[in-house]
Amino acid sequence: MTCKIVLKGLQDFKDNGASVLFPQKTLHLHAMLLNAGHSTQSSFSYDWHGLKRGSSEFAIWQYTLSGQGRLDYAGNTYELNPGQAFLVHVPHEHRYYYPHGGTEPWEFMYVSLYGKELLRLWLDIERRAGPVISFSPESKTLKTALRILQLAIKQELNTPFTASALAYEMLMSVLEDGLQNIPGESKEPEFIKRVLRYCLNHLDSELDVDELAAIAGYSRCHFSRIFTKSYGMPPANFVRELRLRQAIRLLQSEHLSIKEIAARCGFLDASHFSKAFKSETGKSPRAFRSGSPGEEE
Numbered sequence: 001m002t003c004k005i006v007l008k009g010l011q012d013f014k015d016n017g018a019s020v021l022f023p024q025k026t027l028h029l030h031a032m033l034l035n036a037g038h039s040t041q042s043s044f045s046y047d048w049h050g051l052k053r054g055s056s057e058f059a060i061w062q063y064t065l066s067g068q069g070r071l072d073y074a075g076n077t078y079e080l081n082p083g084q085a086f087l088v089h090v091p092h093e094h095r096y097y098y099p100h101g102g103t104e105p106w107e108f109m110y111v112s113l114y115g116k117e118l119l120r121l122w123l124d125i126e127r128r129a130g131p132v133i134s135f136s137p138e139s140k141t142l143k144t145a146l147r148i149l150q151l152a153i154k155q156e157l158n159t160p161f162t163a164s165a166l167a168y169e170m171l172m173s174v175l176e177d178g179l180q181n182i183p184g185e186s187k188e189p190e191f192i193k194r195v196l197r198y199c200l201n202h203l204d205s206e207l208d209v210d211e212l213a214a215i216a217g218y219s220r221c222h223f224s225r226i227f228t229k230s231y232g233m234p235p236a237n238f239v240r241e242l243r244l245r246q247a248i249r250l251l252q253s254e255h256l257s258i259k260e261i262a263a264r265c266g267f268l269d270a271s272h273f274s275k276a277f278k279s280e281t282g283k284s285p286r287a288f289r290s291g292s293p294g295e296e297e
Contacts, residue, residue: 030117031167036148042105047097050090055288058114059089059122067106070099073131086132111145113167129178140173191216203266207239244280251289258285
């Protein structure tokens with residue numbers, strides 16, 4: 001598949017070769033643009049690791065126009081060919097880079113976004129559709145991304161409300177284009193929604209599998225089986241992921257002690273929390289909060 005339509009629409013941006021950065025934290029909006037741009041890379045020094053970019057949470061959509069890049073994600077390596085985009089979030093264990101042995105430059109466009117509600121849905125897209133999705137030049141996602149870049153170049157993204165509306169439109173476009181062709185994809189069962197609401201409202205409590213099974217209205221064995229089939233992980237692992245994601249948000253946004261965050265997120269104590277957090281992110285909670293690459297404990 002060629003990307004001539006997209007390349008033509010990007011001509012002004014290509015000539016400038018720029019990235020547009022949007023101001024952060026001006027308002028507490030649920031979806032916001034972080035930056036957008038176009039780039040061509042042919043150096044092996046172009047190499048990004050998802051756990052070495054600080055502690056701020058954000059999502060990245062990066063679409064290959066020509067050449068080829070590479071993505072390492074969850075133990076798999078993906079070739080990023082023209083017409084394909086990767087979807088990742090930070091902080092997370094992944095790496096994207098210009099590959100050794102590359103024979104032509106990797107040309108791509110990208111949009112980065114942030115916001116609590118946006119990230120919740122973005123992680124769901126990653127889980128259901130995978131980190132690499134093909135988008136046709138006529139897709140809603142490509143049209144939205146191109147409009148974001150064109151408006152940025154014209155300096156017409158001059159209010160956070162405009163940028164937030166486009167961020168939400170980008171999210172919904174990715175959601176629609178990314179999930180519509182997944183075989184067997186269906187709406188989330190009501191009992192799953194019920195369990196998720198309960199977990200999010202009771203992260204500071206134990207949340208054992210028996211309790212969640214009772215809320216779902218199933219036996220422990222049956223609940224574990226259908227939950228794992230739906231979410232790709234056992235209930236206990238899912239709860240742990242929710243706790244750690246909430247911990248990341250609290251470390252970034254609240255002036256709470258490590259002990260207080262551990263309690264709010266349902267960990268037995270600060271020691272147990274620190275061990276689980278370091279296992280997931282490679283850093284202690286204190287190092288993660290300070291942005292330090294090392295350990296200070």
